[in-house]
Amino acid sequence: MLATHEVFNQPEPLVGYDLFADNAALRDALKFNAPGLDTAPLSALGARLGTAEMQTHARLANVHAPQLRTHDRFGRRVDVVEFHPSYHALMSAAVEAGLHGTPWAGAPVPPAAGEGTGAGSPHVLRAAGFMLFTELEPSVLCPISMTYAVTPALRSNAAIYRDWAPKLTSRLYNPQLKPWRDKPGVTMGMGMTEKQGGSDVRANTTRAEPAGSDDWGQRMRVTGHKWFFSAPMCDAFLILAQTNSGLSCLFLPRVLPDGSLNAIRIQRLKDKLGNKANASSEVEFEGATAWLVGDEGRGVPQILEMGTMTRLDCALGTGGLMRHALALALNHTSQRQAFGKRLIEQPLMRNVLADLALESEAATALAIRLARAFDRRGDAHEAAMARLLTPVAKFWICKRGSHFAQEAMECLGGNGYVEEGGEGVMARIYREMPLNSIWEGAGNIMALDLLRALRKADAAAALAQELAPARGAHAALDRMAAALPTRVEEMATETEARRLAQDVALAVQAALLYQSAPSAVFAAFCDSRLGGDWGQAFGTLGGRTDFDTLLARAMPR
Incomplete structure (x- = not known):
């Protein structure tokens, strides 16, 4: 056997870690939006999702794609799709975690708009779990998300809801093609x-x-x-x-x-x-x-109500993918050496990684804030914010995803571009990123939805109230917040709707970071995204940025 070289200066894979414990941005977003939330289920889920076993299931489910079988060997029509066993293992884990039905479980009728579940913050809890699971494998969350969105719509047919609701919130997964009454759970x-x-x-x-x-x-x-x-x-x-x-x-x-x-x-x-x-x-x-x-x-009003929930999941999913891409980049650069230093010690790489960390934390803050609005729609302000932030979060977070993934992939160099092994996850993330931006209404649809929401009488006041806690904290944020009401009132055409969606997203993200993140995070975000101390690519933060704090906060341990 030829031993032509020794393998060294290759990073150890990111495996056997706790996705929840290592995500300071998510934990702080939960403290702010749902104080007192019992996070024990998230701790258990985060530890499970970081294991080698679950990572193997994620890889195999993607390598062995679903196969369509239209007929059996006798020529009879069967119309079934066959999946690798790892797909079913992932589905079982997602259902067991309640990601498909937590907010509806235990409620005799799903709450209508303007009501709460009376069980704390189930949408926020479920949203955090959804983000964690996305870091492992996002594809299987499509049926999970649709089950979540569809269940409350069934209340419009009381008989079907009576029969199907207990199965739709069950934490038991069964892939067999059987009548609903013969299965412990359904999707x-x-x-x-x-x-x-x-x-x-x-x-x-x-x-x-x-x-x-x-x-x-x-x-x-x-x-x-x-x-x-x-x-x-x-x-x-x-x-x-x-x-x-x-x-x-x-x-x-x-x-x-x-x-x-x-x-x-x-x-x-x-x-x-x-x-x-x-x-x-x-x-x-x-x-x-x-x-x-x-x-x-x-049918259209009903489908719009379901679309609101799936759009929340698009923002959550992209936020989860951002966090995973960031964790992979940090893991690689903290071990790989070049030009006499670890990559993470190189000034330019530190700038790129810190910039990615800022973007990831801001996405997490906005997505979890939106989930809070779903928990409190009996409150007039929260109902208005649900209308405003759903298209804003879907538009902006998902738009940023592909650019984010490309930059994170570049941190790994050629290792990030290949499809094999642990590093190959980055390529999978990159291919996944455009999905959430396109699904459930692409960018123009979201920008137009924002305009419709802003034209309601209480929308501008609700936005001002949302930004008020950060008033005076940063001059650039103050300027943007002061200009937004006039821009809303004067927007006579749709031409600048995307720009408005972007700026609403940035202003709300800044206000949230002021209330939930360390001051270094807030300052860096406002200086770069609002104050102009930033270029047109990641890694262009100003030299006064507190890079140490940003990187230490984001590092997977």
């Missing part, structure tokens, strides 16, 4: 967009015709297609279809109550840039059976 997905419409769901052509009624109410026969039908092996879906009264929301199970398969024909799986462990599909409905949920013709 749900969505089917909204079609080839010709995309985000414009009003252009949908799928039709639903009355087909009698039963214990679940108005039964419909559905014919048409869906261009994106994510997680097709979920137990049921909420879909949109045209009825005599307009676009309506329907409940579509994979297996009908009599045990027969519904007429959902999976045409093919999407070959996506990233998100490889999750199956996204194109489907056709050949007279599939569904039930009306809510009032006929009121």
Whole structure:
């Protein structure tokens, strides 16, 4: 055996660490937004997710992508997607952690807007867990997120909700294709967009015709297609279809109550840039059976309510990916040496890493703040902030994700670009980043949603109230906060809506960091993002920045 060289100056992989204990930004965001929150479940989850076993499951679930099997060997239509066992292990862990249904568990009816659950801060708790799990593997969280978003919408059909809600909040995962009553727990997905419409769901052509009624109410026969039908092996879906009264929301199970398969024909799986462990599909409905949920013709308002929750998860997910990319970059640069020093000791690298740490912490602060608004929607201010911050957080955090991942990958050099081993996780993160920006409404949709929210009478006042605690703390923040109300009032066209979304995000992030982070973090953020002491790339912080504090705070131990 040839021993041509000795392997040295290669970092040890980031494994066997506690994702929650090592995330000071997340822990401080929780202290600020949910004081007194019992974080024991997050501690247990963070320790589990950092293990070699779970990291192996994440790798295998992505290497062995889902496979579509349309027919059995006898030619009968089966329409099933087969997954690697590691996918199911990850799904089981996410369900066991309650990431699909914690806020709804124990409530006889999910709270409507303006109500609380009476159980502390379940949305914040679930949001933190969602961010932690994203660091391990984000793809499987697609059906988890959709189950979270869909469950409260089912209250519009009391009979279906009565039967399905206990299963939807169960912490037991079962991937078998069985009737709901024969499973300990179930998941749900969505089917909204079609080839010709995309985000414009009003252009949908799928039709639903009355087909009698039963214990679940108005039964419909559905014919048409869906261009994106994510997680097709979920137990049921909420879909949109045209009825005599307009676009309506329907409940579509994979297996009908009599045990027969519904007429959902999976045409093919999407070959996506990233998100490889999750199956996204194109489907056709050949007279599939569904039930009306809510009032006929009121499908769009219902879908918007569900979209609000999935948009929260887009911001949370990107924030989690940012944290993981940062942790990998810090782990690598603290061990790798070049030009006589560890990389993290090189001045330019310190600037890049500190800048990434700032961006990651600001994303975490904004995402968890939004989750708090979901917990307190009975409060007028919080309801207004939920309307404002949902499009803002979705727009800005997700927009920053791809740039962030590219810079973090560069910290690892060629090791970050390869797809194998522990370092290959960075390439997976990079391919995943654009997803959350596109899914559930891309940037322009979010900017327009912000304009609609700001035109409500209480929106500008709510934003001013949100920024008030940081008044006088930094001159650049004061200037931006003072200018925002005028900009909102004078925005007669949509042309500058993206700029406004950006600046609202930055102002709110700064105000949050003032209240929850060390002064060095707040000062560096305001100097760079608001005060102009920054370039157009990461790693351009001013020379007076407290790099030591920023790096020590972000370092995974």
